[in-house]
Amino acid sequence: MGDSESIDEYSEKLTIIGNKLRGLGNTVDDIQVVKKLLRSTSAKFLQITSTIEEFSDLKMKSVDEIIGSLKAHIERLQGFREKDETFFSLMQNGRNERMQNPQRKKGRIKEVLEEAADGVVEDGEAVGEVTGIEEMKESRKLKRRDLTKVKLNVSVPPPNNIIVENSWFLDTGASNHMSGERRVFRELDTFVVGKVRFGDNSVIDICGRGIVLFKCKTDEHLILSQVYYIPKLKSNIISLGQLDETENKIVIENSVMKIYDRARSLIIMVTRQSNRLYVAKLKLADQDETLLVFKKFKISVKVEKGKKIKSFRTDRGGEFVSTVFKDYCENEGIKRLLTAPFSPQQNGVVERRNRTVVEMARCMLKSKEMPAKFWGEAIKTAVYILNRSPTKGVANGTPYQAMFEKIPKVHHFKIFGCLADRSVKTIMLGYEDGTKAYRLLDP
Incomplete structure (x- = not known):
């Protein structure tokens, strides 16, 4: 599939090829077409195709369902791009206006807000009258500081001064999990390469994709997979969209974000910060x-x-x-x-x-x-x-x-996840070291 080729054009091409093969007497199942479609798309579909192959039963998927998922992915990316362009257009317009009118009168609330926020208008916020040069300067500093941090939500890397060790930004504007720190990866496949485009149209290289392992307070481990390694990135980002695609549940209520896994067990709970960001302080599994x-x-x-x-x-x-x-x-x-x-x-x-x-x-x-x-x-x-x-x-x-x-004994092997129901019904999880016992889960 070419970079300029649309999903409809490419799916139509596959359909024509499949019909020709059937006409020649060959058997072409839907599962074959689905696999071909997923494995021959361009690089921009890498994240969604990897998710579908890893977490979906391809035998239960139709070609139309796969095409619908790919289209939805493209529409979401286009929606983010339009928001980014609008945001930076507002910023640029604000700067141009100030360059043309350097001697603006002070005292009017609207002018002070436009100058302090660098052209970004915030809806629904009541601001009192600002008077005096010193008060206006302080207001400008506060607004600019808030604006710098908000840029994270439009897929722009946060500035260096807000990096906190083991802090992960929970971002609705990021299309993928990303990290700029090699040390956080437990496994890393450096053969996965590509590029990431941010809201300011800057492009940086992807140098790998891997797994990050977190340690819970209960000493259990949580896995964050499909994480891109981007050395030039100055922060760690968890994509809420990518979590949602893997059947996790995300709830935001009363300034608290809760994330549940596929079994609906609570795995992350974060309180919103004063800058409107949700930042999770997660502990890496001890290396x-x-x-x-x-x-x-x-x-x-x-x-x-x-x-x-x-x-x-x-x-x-x-x-x-x-x-x-x-x-x-x-x-x-x-x-x-x-x-x-x-x-x-x-x-x-x-x-x-x-x-x-x-x-x-x-x-x-x-x-x-x-x-x-x-x-x-x-x-x-x-x-x-x-x-x-x-x-x-x-x-x-x-x-x-x-x-x-010596030859190992294997007569005690059992199927992982099978039920043991002689007394209390339990689930077999493995074999205990140093004993002739099994590791069982009592649900």
Whole structure:
């Protein structure tokens, strides 16, 4: 699909091709047309097509439904662009008027407001009479400060002076989740590239897309997926539109925003700030956990195998290049092997294995219609099963067999998410380490 080609034109082209193939005696199902349509659209549909493929059952989707979703996506983007153009047109008109009339009379409320707000008129706000040079200057400063912060809602990066560590702006004007900080990503696919256009028509590069992992007060983990990595961005942004597309529920009432996941469990609650922004202070999953897990693994290798780890190959993720991790490896005599920046292919074995684990966990959750809060349980179970399954990396064996030199037992395997109803009805989530017991959920 070309960048200048419309959805209607492209869908009509696919329909004609499909009819010709059917006329030649070939079988062309709707699912084939749907997949072709999703995977051959231009880059501007990347976010919506990825969401449909990940969270929808394509077998239940018709071609007309997919076309409708793509059209709705384009209309929404056009609506945002028109608002942005109107906003900046108002600003420019205000500046031009002041340049032409530098000696404006003071004392009239309308003139003071127009000068203080730089051409932006605020509806529904009662402002008292402003008199005196000093009062007018103070009013101008306050208005300009408010105006600078409001720019975030029209997809313009906020200024540097409002960046707060682990703060995420909940934005209705952003089309995608975005972050300019590499350290927040738990996983990052640097092969996903593109460009983002802001309200002032500036364009900056997308250098990857990944997953951000948050830690709740209950020690559970929440996942924010499909997050773009944009190094030049000066803030972290959560797109409410993207959350809504993934069946999350967003409620704003009495100056409080509440966000619920697909299971309608409350995951975020934020009070509106004085500048009319909703900013969530979210805690990232502790990356020091990586060092703790590595220490445990090192000890287990030494105790169980009587061997020492000599080298350790990783990417340049924040958890691996931290000073604490570096100092520990130096003190233990472990040689560090780091991949070149933006070159995940240099660590291809791990990257492919990670993808296998993630896709396996996603399939298990989706097949049993379980909420994302059980992501950690699904990942742990996927790793448990893969370690006891044959792989090309171990000739005629399994990773468990290579580590412990004995054949693993698999007779106790159960289907993830199945019901255990001998006594109290529970849901099977995985296998408990160190015991012959299962991890069960009592709903």
